[in-house]
Amino acid sequence: MNIQGTAALITGASRGLGEALARALAARGVRLALVAREPDALEKVAREIREAGGVAHALPGDIGDKQAVYALAGTAARVVGPIDILVHNASTLGPVPLLPLGDTDCEDVSRALEVNVVGPFRLTKAVVGGMVLRRRGLVVLISSDAAVMPYAGWGAYGTSKAALEQMGRIWAAELDGTGVNVTIIDPGEMDTRMHADAMPDADRTQLSDPRRVALALAGEIERGLPSGQRVSVHI
């Protein structure tokens, strides 16, 4: 996919992989609408991208909030044009520190599903129809090996990511032939705040740098990601 001059919406763009992917795509000429809950951190990322000559707009918002979805989709289309690349990167771990499922509150499971599954569903629904008409588009779902492996303590998060992956495969099946691809990305274990929240005692030297993962992912997007597939981008 020639991404120069396209428009992307990235959620969870104020830090970690989302921030790094924003910088990597901006450097390749992609206009960006960036979403995250923390307005100051998000605006800092957008401003630094603009200062480096890129196009980036900060759209503070909570992807788990139903009222926010059309506000984010409409505002994004207004400021960067119809969206060609939609990256669902925002997610919540659920209870921190991690807890066994039996100790997890029902509300924490609901919130994880709302942010990690229902939010991406709503935003995809608001954006993907236009991609179908233009016969071009890419939806990237950032997942985790916790979607596949039953790690103890990762119940809320792992369950939600497994649901997200299955939803992505079904979107891909339904959009087959339209020119719109839906791809699941497993970025591996990265040295991010989310990882520190989940595993504060991890050996950080064993974790990959999200900036390197983002560069690799940007390269994969340019080369073209296979629809309906789960792609590991491990550094």
Added chain:
Amino acid sequence: MIPARKPRPPERLLYIHEHGFSDRRAPDLPSLLQPGDLLVVNDAATLPGSLFADGGVEVRLVAERPDGSFRAVLFGAGDWRTPTEHRPPPPSLSPGDALTIGELHATVERVIRPRLMDLRFSESGAALWLALYRHGRPIQYSHLQAPLEVWDVQTRYGGRPWSAELPSAGRPLTFAVLENLRQRQVAVAALTHACGLSATGDEALDAALPLPERYDIPKATVDAVAQAARVIAVGTSAARALEGCARKHGRLVAGEDETDLVIDARHRLQIVDGLLTGLHDPMASHYQLLQAFAPLPLLELAYRHAEAQGYLGHEYGDGCLIL
């Protein structure tokens, strides 16, 4: 026509063709079209166009202007249950006067008529648009049972929020129908057209509707029209953009422009061969427009039939295909 009283997908489709008319179901739309036909939709998302300022004045955004200001129609205090024509006029405003909407300030730049004016907001870009979505709601209709939410006024494929009201003719185009159209090799292409308001509560102003409206036709759509066997406009806004562009340039050209074209019985169609639309009051200007697509006696027969059969009208009513 009885208005549909809540947001619902269209169920029935009144199919009007050169030999008469028949009753179809909305999901059967693809079977009424031929491979090589092209549907041109308006992919404008509907903006949250109704904002209440301090003091109870309602600001209805008509369209964003190229200079970043907004054309707006103002109403005096009242809510959506009051029909537009019964709403009191807004207080008298002059250039420089300000309205406060949440954290937004809007300054009156130009008063065109007592309730039609250009406003400039204190914010711009993403901050302005997020605030408009935060404080604005869709423009409401007094014939509905409950107020509309922002997701009630979107098509399946809306993108840029250019439209003051839902381009409702596109509601039959669900993902299932779009997939059936693709299987049948009926093409679908988009343009963006900034639908203005359907009513302002001011008789003189209503008589002048539709006001000039902005549109953007992508090159891919110009190419698709050139290759199409028949071009079916989805909604009067798509028809207005295509015909307005062709009238101005003699042919379809890609790009952004504004049109003041009013399609009526006298209009000779240059681009569009058919129309997918809703069912509206025969008194409305919409009915004048339909006469560019079918002779009046046939329209009258078909409309009387639809009324007798209990078809529902207005934004969330049933559909009508004229080929």
